[in-house]
Amino acid sequence: MKIIVIGATGTIGGKVVEALKASRHEVVAAARSSGIKVNLDVQASIHAMFDQIRELDAVVCCAGQAAFKPFTQLTHADYELGLHSKLMGQVSLARAAIDHLRDGGSITLTTGTVAMHPIPGSASLSMVNAGLEGFVRAAALEMPRHLRINAVSPPWVRETLVKLGMDPSPGLAAADVAQAYVAAVEGSHQGKVFDPRGWAR
Protein backbone atom coordinates (compact mmCIF):
# COMPACT_ATOMS: atom_id res chain seq x y z
CA MET A 1 0.00 0.00 0.00
CA LYS A 2 1.00 3.63 -0.46
CA ILE A 3 0.83 5.30 2.93
CA ILE A 4 1.58 8.81 4.15
CA VAL A 5 2.77 9.15 7.75
CA ILE A 6 2.43 12.62 9.26
CA GLY A 7 4.75 13.25 12.19
CA ALA A 8 7.24 10.84 10.60
CA THR A 9 10.19 12.24 12.55
CA GLY A 10 8.60 11.85 16.00
CA THR A 11 9.26 9.20 18.63
CA ILE A 12 6.25 7.13 17.58
CA GLY A 13 6.06 8.29 13.96
CA GLY A 14 9.63 7.20 13.21
CA LYS A 15 8.89 3.67 14.41
CA VAL A 16 5.59 3.62 12.48
CA VAL A 17 7.51 4.43 9.28
CA GLU A 18 9.99 1.62 10.03
CA ALA A 19 7.23 -0.89 10.84
CA LEU A 20 5.22 -0.08 7.70
CA LYS A 21 8.35 -0.37 5.51
CA ALA A 22 9.16 -3.69 7.19
CA SER A 23 5.71 -4.83 6.06
CA ARG A 24 6.71 -3.85 2.49
CA HIS A 25 4.52 -0.77 2.19
CA GLU A 26 5.49 2.33 0.24
CA VAL A 27 5.79 5.10 2.85
CA VAL A 28 5.71 8.84 2.23
CA ALA A 29 7.10 10.74 5.21
CA ALA A 30 5.58 14.10 6.19
CA ALA A 31 6.47 16.37 9.09
CA ARG A 32 6.66 20.01 10.09
CA SER A 33 10.22 20.47 8.94
CA SER A 34 11.33 17.53 6.79
CA GLY A 35 10.09 15.29 3.96
CA ILE A 36 6.75 16.55 2.70
CA LYS A 37 6.19 19.57 4.91
CA VAL A 38 2.88 20.03 6.67
CA ASN A 39 1.50 22.03 9.56
CA LEU A 40 -1.76 20.45 10.78
CA ASP A 41 -2.83 23.71 12.44
CA VAL A 42 -3.18 25.28 8.98
CA GLN A 43 -5.85 23.83 6.70
CA ALA A 44 -4.18 25.21 3.55
CA SER A 45 -1.01 23.34 4.53
CA ILE A 46 -2.96 20.07 4.74
CA HIS A 47 -4.49 20.59 1.31
CA ALA A 48 -1.09 21.53 -0.16
CA MET A 49 0.34 18.27 1.22
CA PHE A 50 -2.34 16.13 -0.39
CA ASP A 51 -1.95 17.97 -3.69
CA GLN A 52 1.61 16.60 -3.87
CA ILE A 53 0.64 12.94 -3.57
CA ARG A 54 -1.54 10.69 -5.68
CA GLU A 55 -3.27 7.37 -5.16
CA LEU A 56 -2.94 7.03 -1.42
CA ASP A 57 -4.19 3.93 0.37
CA ALA A 58 -3.71 5.15 3.91
CA VAL A 59 -3.13 8.28 5.97
CA VAL A 60 -1.48 7.81 9.36
CA CYS A 61 -1.09 10.71 11.78
CA CYS A 62 1.32 10.69 14.71
CA ALA A 63 1.39 14.47 15.11
CA GLY A 64 -0.38 17.13 17.15
CA GLN A 65 0.40 19.12 20.27
CA ALA A 66 -1.44 19.62 23.55
CA ALA A 67 -0.50 21.05 26.94
CA PHE A 68 0.22 18.88 29.98
CA LYS A 69 0.42 20.77 33.25
CA PRO A 70 -1.36 21.06 36.62
CA PHE A 71 -5.05 21.93 36.30
CA THR A 72 -4.79 25.22 38.18
CA GLN A 73 -1.90 26.31 35.93
CA LEU A 74 -3.59 25.54 32.61
CA THR A 75 -4.45 28.74 30.74
CA HIS A 76 -7.09 29.34 28.10
CA ALA A 77 -4.24 29.38 25.57
CA ASP A 78 -3.13 25.93 26.75
CA TYR A 79 -6.59 24.54 26.02
CA GLU A 80 -6.70 26.32 22.65
CA LEU A 81 -3.34 24.77 21.68
CA GLY A 82 -4.68 21.24 22.09
CA LEU A 83 -8.00 22.04 20.43
CA HIS A 84 -6.38 23.53 17.34
CA SER A 85 -3.37 21.24 17.03
CA LYS A 86 -3.94 17.69 18.26
CA LEU A 87 -7.76 17.73 18.00
CA MET A 88 -8.85 19.91 15.06
CA GLY A 89 -5.51 19.40 13.27
CA GLN A 90 -6.25 15.69 13.04
CA VAL A 91 -9.97 16.23 12.35
CA SER A 92 -9.07 18.58 9.49
CA LEU A 93 -6.54 16.03 8.21
CA ALA A 94 -9.20 13.29 8.24
CA ARG A 95 -11.76 15.47 6.49
CA ALA A 96 -9.26 16.40 3.76
CA ALA A 97 -8.00 12.81 3.46
CA ILE A 98 -11.45 11.67 2.40
CA ASP A 99 -11.00 13.47 -0.91
CA HIS A 100 -7.57 11.98 -1.56
CA LEU A 101 -7.75 8.32 -0.55
CA ARG A 102 -8.46 5.45 -2.90
CA ASP A 103 -11.73 3.57 -2.37
CA GLY A 104 -11.43 1.40 0.74
CA GLY A 105 -8.49 3.39 2.09
CA SER A 106 -7.93 4.18 5.73
CA ILE A 107 -7.22 7.01 8.16
CA THR A 108 -5.45 6.30 11.46
CA LEU A 109 -5.17 9.08 14.04
CA THR A 110 -3.42 9.30 17.42
CA THR A 111 -5.13 9.88 20.76
CA GLY A 112 -3.63 8.66 24.06
CA THR A 113 -4.40 6.67 27.16
CA VAL A 114 -5.39 9.69 29.29
CA ALA A 115 -8.58 9.99 27.20
CA MET A 116 -10.15 7.33 29.41
CA HIS A 117 -7.51 7.06 32.16
CA PRO A 118 -6.68 10.59 33.30
CA ILE A 119 -3.81 11.50 35.61
CA PRO A 120 -3.05 14.79 37.38
CA GLY A 121 -1.97 17.29 34.72
CA SER A 122 -4.03 15.78 31.92
CA ALA A 123 -7.20 17.93 31.98
CA SER A 124 -6.49 19.53 28.59
CA LEU A 125 -4.90 16.44 27.05
CA SER A 126 -7.70 14.16 28.28
CA MET A 127 -10.25 16.55 26.78
CA VAL A 128 -8.44 16.56 23.43
CA ASN A 129 -7.85 12.81 23.28
CA ALA A 130 -11.37 11.90 24.38
CA GLY A 131 -12.82 14.37 21.88
CA LEU A 132 -10.82 12.82 19.08
CA GLU A 133 -12.01 9.34 20.05
CA GLY A 134 -15.60 10.60 20.01
CA PHE A 135 -15.04 12.02 16.54
CA VAL A 136 -13.52 8.77 15.24
CA ARG A 137 -16.34 6.62 16.63
CA ALA A 138 -18.95 8.90 15.03
CA ALA A 139 -17.26 9.65 11.70
CA ALA A 140 -16.80 5.90 11.19
CA LEU A 141 -20.59 5.61 10.79
CA GLU A 142 -20.62 7.88 7.75
CA MET A 143 -17.38 7.29 5.85
CA PRO A 144 -17.92 7.31 2.06
CA ARG A 145 -16.42 4.84 -0.47
CA HIS A 146 -15.71 2.14 2.14
CA LEU A 147 -13.05 4.35 3.70
CA ARG A 148 -12.12 3.44 7.26
CA ILE A 149 -11.16 5.62 10.23
CA ASN A 150 -9.56 4.48 13.47
CA ALA A 151 -7.35 5.81 16.23
CA VAL A 152 -4.41 4.46 18.19
CA SER A 153 -4.32 5.37 21.87
CA PRO A 154 -0.70 4.93 22.99
CA PRO A 155 0.11 4.34 26.62
CA TRP A 156 3.17 6.11 28.01
CA VAL A 157 6.04 5.46 25.61
CA ARG A 158 9.31 4.18 27.05
CA GLU A 159 11.52 6.53 25.03
CA THR A 160 9.41 9.53 26.09
CA LEU A 161 9.70 8.60 29.77
CA VAL A 162 13.50 8.37 29.36
CA LYS A 163 13.56 11.81 27.72
CA LEU A 164 11.54 13.22 30.63
CA GLY A 165 13.95 11.68 33.15
CA MET A 166 11.20 9.41 34.48
CA ASP A 167 11.17 5.70 35.25
CA PRO A 168 10.80 4.03 31.82
CA SER A 169 9.76 0.61 33.16
CA PRO A 170 5.95 1.16 32.90
CA GLY A 171 6.36 2.44 29.32
CA LEU A 172 5.79 0.57 26.08
CA ALA A 173 8.60 0.81 23.50
CA ALA A 174 7.71 2.99 20.50
CA ALA A 175 8.45 0.06 18.17
CA ASP A 176 5.75 -1.93 19.97
CA VAL A 177 3.31 1.00 19.84
CA ALA A 178 3.93 1.13 16.08
CA GLN A 179 2.48 -2.34 15.61
CA ALA A 180 -0.98 -1.02 16.47
CA TYR A 181 -0.75 1.44 13.56
CA VAL A 182 0.22 -1.39 11.21
CA ALA A 183 -2.78 -3.39 12.45
CA ALA A 184 -5.10 -0.41 11.88
CA VAL A 185 -3.80 0.10 8.33
CA GLU A 186 -3.76 -3.55 7.28
CA GLY A 187 -6.96 -4.67 9.07
CA SER A 188 -10.62 -4.07 8.41
CA HIS A 189 -11.42 -2.23 11.65
CA GLN A 190 -13.78 0.73 11.56
CA GLY A 191 -14.23 3.32 14.32
CA LYS A 192 -11.93 1.42 16.66
CA VAL A 193 -9.60 2.90 19.28
CA PHE A 194 -6.54 0.63 19.43
CA ASP A 195 -4.71 0.00 22.69
CA PRO A 196 -1.17 -0.86 21.51
CA ARG A 197 -0.63 -3.11 24.52
CA GLY A 198 -2.82 -5.61 22.72
CA TRP A 199 -0.75 -5.47 19.52
CA ALA A 200 2.91 -5.42 20.59
CA ARG A 201 4.84 -8.28 18.99
Next chain:
Amino acid sequence: MKIIVIGATGTIGGKVVEALKASRHEVVAAARSSGIKVNLDVQASIHAMFDQIRELDAVVCCAGQAAFKPFTQLTHADYELGLHSKLMGQVSLARAAIDHLRDGGSITLTTGTVAMHPIPGSASLSMVNAGLEGFVRAAALEMPRHLRINAVSPPWVRETLVKLGMDPSPGLAAADVAQAYVAAVEGSHQGKVFDPRGWAR
Protein backbone atom coordinates in the same frame (compact mmCIF):
# COMPACT_ATOMS: atom_id res chain seq x y z
CA MET B 1 -27.98 25.16 48.82
CA LYS B 2 -27.56 28.24 46.63
CA ILE B 3 -27.31 27.06 43.04
CA ILE B 4 -26.93 28.88 39.75
CA VAL B 5 -28.40 27.16 36.68
CA ILE B 6 -27.05 28.35 33.33
CA GLY B 7 -29.39 27.66 30.44
CA ALA B 8 -32.31 27.98 32.83
CA THR B 9 -34.81 28.67 30.05
CA GLY B 10 -33.96 25.60 27.98
CA THR B 11 -35.88 22.34 27.67
CA ILE B 12 -33.69 20.58 30.23
CA GLY B 13 -32.59 23.66 32.19
CA GLY B 14 -36.16 24.70 32.95
CA LYS B 15 -36.91 21.31 34.47
CA VAL B 16 -33.63 21.36 36.42
CA VAL B 17 -34.67 24.68 37.98
CA GLU B 18 -38.04 23.18 38.92
CA ALA B 19 -36.49 20.03 40.36
CA LEU B 20 -33.92 21.92 42.44
CA LYS B 21 -36.60 24.26 43.79
CA ALA B 22 -38.78 21.22 44.62
CA SER B 23 -35.83 19.99 46.70
CA ARG B 24 -35.91 23.34 48.56
CA HIS B 25 -32.75 24.81 47.07
CA GLU B 26 -32.28 28.51 46.34
CA VAL B 27 -31.94 28.74 42.55
CA VAL B 28 -30.45 31.61 40.56
CA ALA B 29 -31.48 31.42 36.91
CA ALA B 30 -29.02 32.46 34.19
CA ALA B 31 -29.44 32.39 30.43
CA ARG B 32 -28.48 34.21 27.29
CA SER B 33 -31.44 36.55 27.32
CA SER B 34 -33.21 36.40 30.70
CA GLY B 35 -32.46 36.31 34.41
CA ILE B 36 -28.75 36.81 35.01
CA LYS B 37 -27.49 37.17 31.46
CA VAL B 38 -24.49 35.16 30.33
CA ASN B 39 -22.91 34.09 27.07
CA LEU B 40 -20.64 31.09 27.65
CA ASP B 41 -18.72 31.79 24.44
CA VAL B 42 -17.35 34.98 26.01
CA GLN B 43 -15.08 34.58 29.03
CA ALA B 44 -15.70 38.14 30.22
CA SER B 45 -19.43 37.38 30.28
CA ILE B 46 -18.81 34.37 32.55
CA HIS B 47 -16.74 36.43 34.96
CA ALA B 48 -19.34 39.22 34.96
CA MET B 49 -22.01 36.66 35.88
CA PHE B 50 -20.07 35.34 38.86
CA ASP B 51 -19.31 38.87 40.03
CA GLN B 52 -23.07 39.34 40.56
CA ILE B 53 -23.52 36.34 42.88
CA ARG B 54 -21.99 35.48 46.23
CA GLU B 55 -21.63 32.28 48.26
CA LEU B 56 -22.60 29.74 45.68
CA ASP B 57 -22.77 26.06 46.55
CA ALA B 58 -23.29 24.71 43.06
CA VAL B 59 -23.00 25.66 39.39
CA VAL B 60 -25.16 23.71 36.96
CA CYS B 61 -24.83 24.18 33.22
CA CYS B 62 -27.49 23.09 30.72
CA ALA B 63 -26.26 25.37 27.92
CA GLY B 64 -23.97 25.19 24.92
CA GLN B 65 -24.41 24.76 21.19
CA ALA B 66 -22.99 22.28 18.69
CA ALA B 67 -23.83 21.34 15.11
CA PHE B 68 -25.67 18.16 14.17
CA LYS B 69 -25.65 17.34 10.46
CA PRO B 70 -24.39 14.69 8.03
CA PHE B 71 -20.61 14.18 8.22
CA THR B 72 -19.94 15.23 4.64
CA GLN B 73 -21.92 18.46 5.17
CA LEU B 74 -20.16 19.53 8.40
CA THR B 75 -17.98 22.58 7.78
CA HIS B 76 -14.95 23.78 9.72
CA ALA B 77 -17.21 26.48 11.17
CA ASP B 78 -19.64 23.80 12.41
CA TYR B 79 -16.83 22.12 14.34
CA GLU B 80 -15.64 25.47 15.70
CA LEU B 81 -19.15 26.26 16.96
CA GLY B 82 -19.22 23.17 19.16
CA LEU B 83 -15.64 23.62 20.33
CA HIS B 84 -16.18 27.22 21.41
CA SER B 85 -19.73 26.95 22.72
CA LYS B 86 -20.64 23.57 24.23
CA LEU B 87 -17.05 22.43 24.93
CA MET B 88 -14.86 25.42 25.83
CA GLY B 89 -17.87 27.43 27.03
CA GLN B 90 -18.48 24.85 29.72
CA VAL B 91 -14.75 24.34 30.41
CA SER B 92 -14.35 28.11 30.87
CA LEU B 93 -17.41 28.14 33.13
CA ALA B 94 -15.94 25.35 35.27
CA ARG B 95 -12.54 27.06 35.50
CA ALA B 96 -14.15 30.34 36.56
CA ALA B 97 -16.56 28.60 38.97
CA ILE B 98 -13.61 27.31 41.00
CA ASP B 99 -12.91 30.85 42.20
CA HIS B 100 -16.54 31.49 43.17
CA LEU B 101 -17.82 28.32 44.85
CA ARG B 102 -17.84 27.70 48.57
CA ASP B 103 -15.54 24.94 49.87
CA GLY B 104 -17.02 21.56 48.94
CA GLY B 105 -19.23 23.05 46.23
CA SER B 106 -19.98 21.39 42.92
CA ILE B 107 -19.97 21.94 39.18
CA THR B 108 -22.32 19.92 36.94
CA LEU B 109 -21.96 20.17 33.17
CA THR B 110 -23.96 18.72 30.27
CA THR B 111 -22.65 16.30 27.65
CA GLY B 112 -24.92 13.86 25.81
CA THR B 113 -25.35 10.22 24.91
CA VAL B 114 -23.66 10.50 21.50
CA ALA B 115 -20.32 10.94 23.29
CA MET B 116 -20.10 7.17 23.61
CA HIS B 117 -23.02 6.11 21.39
CA PRO B 118 -22.69 8.01 18.10
CA ILE B 119 -25.34 8.13 15.40
CA PRO B 120 -25.14 9.42 11.82
CA GLY B 121 -24.87 13.20 12.01
CA SER B 122 -23.12 13.32 15.36
CA ALA B 123 -19.43 13.59 14.34
CA SER B 124 -19.06 17.13 15.71
CA LEU B 125 -21.42 16.65 18.66
CA SER B 126 -19.80 13.33 19.62
CA MET B 127 -16.38 15.01 19.54
CA VAL B 128 -17.59 17.85 21.76
CA ASN B 129 -19.44 15.65 24.25
CA ALA B 130 -16.65 13.07 24.52
CA GLY B 131 -14.09 15.84 24.95
CA LEU B 132 -16.11 17.36 27.77
CA GLU B 133 -16.37 13.98 29.49
CA GLY B 134 -12.60 13.57 29.21
CA PHE B 135 -12.14 17.00 30.76
CA VAL B 136 -14.51 16.22 33.65
CA ARG B 137 -12.85 12.88 34.43
CA ALA B 138 -9.41 14.52 34.49
CA ALA B 139 -10.25 17.82 36.22
CA ALA B 140 -11.93 15.81 38.99
CA LEU B 141 -8.48 14.53 40.02
CA GLU B 142 -7.22 18.03 40.78
CA MET B 143 -10.15 20.03 42.13
CA PRO B 144 -9.12 22.33 44.99
CA ARG B 145 -11.02 22.87 48.28
CA HIS B 146 -13.00 19.63 48.01
CA LEU B 147 -14.90 21.01 45.03
CA ARG B 148 -16.58 18.39 42.86
CA ILE B 149 -17.10 18.25 39.10
CA ASN B 150 -19.44 15.92 37.23
CA ALA B 151 -21.39 15.78 33.99
CA VAL B 152 -24.86 14.64 33.03
CA SER B 153 -25.15 12.86 29.69
CA PRO B 154 -28.78 13.11 28.64
CA PRO B 155 -30.26 10.64 26.20
CA TRP B 156 -32.65 11.98 23.58
CA VAL B 157 -35.20 14.12 25.39
CA ARG B 158 -38.88 13.48 24.70
CA GLU B 159 -39.79 17.17 24.36
CA THR B 160 -36.94 17.70 21.90
CA LEU B 161 -38.06 14.77 19.74
CA VAL B 162 -41.58 16.24 19.67
CA LYS B 163 -40.20 19.63 18.61
CA LEU B 164 -38.23 17.93 15.81
CA GLY B 165 -41.35 16.10 14.62
CA MET B 166 -39.79 12.75 15.49
CA ASP B 167 -41.17 9.76 17.37
CA PRO B 168 -40.97 10.77 21.05
CA SER B 169 -41.40 7.25 22.45
CA PRO B 170 -37.66 6.46 22.82
CA GLY B 171 -37.06 9.80 24.57
CA LEU B 172 -36.78 10.48 28.30
CA ALA B 173 -38.93 13.32 29.66
CA ALA B 174 -36.92 16.43 30.57
CA ALA B 175 -38.32 16.27 34.11
CA ASP B 176 -36.78 12.80 34.48
CA VAL B 177 -33.47 13.98 33.00
CA ALA B 178 -33.46 16.76 35.59
CA GLN B 179 -33.29 14.23 38.44
CA ALA B 180 -29.72 13.32 37.42
CA TYR B 181 -28.68 16.96 37.93
CA VAL B 182 -30.25 16.96 41.40
CA ALA B 183 -28.34 13.74 42.19
CA ALA B 184 -25.07 15.29 40.99
CA VAL B 185 -25.61 18.42 43.10
CA GLU B 186 -26.78 16.67 46.27
CA GLY B 187 -24.47 13.63 46.13
CA SER B 188 -20.76 13.18 46.75
CA HIS B 189 -19.84 12.00 43.24
CA GLN B 190 -16.60 13.19 41.69
CA GLY B 191 -15.65 12.94 38.00
CA LYS B 192 -18.79 10.97 37.20
CA VAL B 193 -20.77 11.04 33.97
CA PHE B 194 -24.43 10.52 34.93
CA ASP B 195 -26.79 8.60 32.65
CA PRO B 196 -30.22 10.06 33.59
CA ARG B 197 -31.91 6.78 32.76
CA GLY B 198 -30.54 5.52 36.05
CA TRP B 199 -31.96 8.44 38.03
CA ALA B 200 -35.46 9.06 36.71
CA ARG B 201 -38.06 8.88 39.47
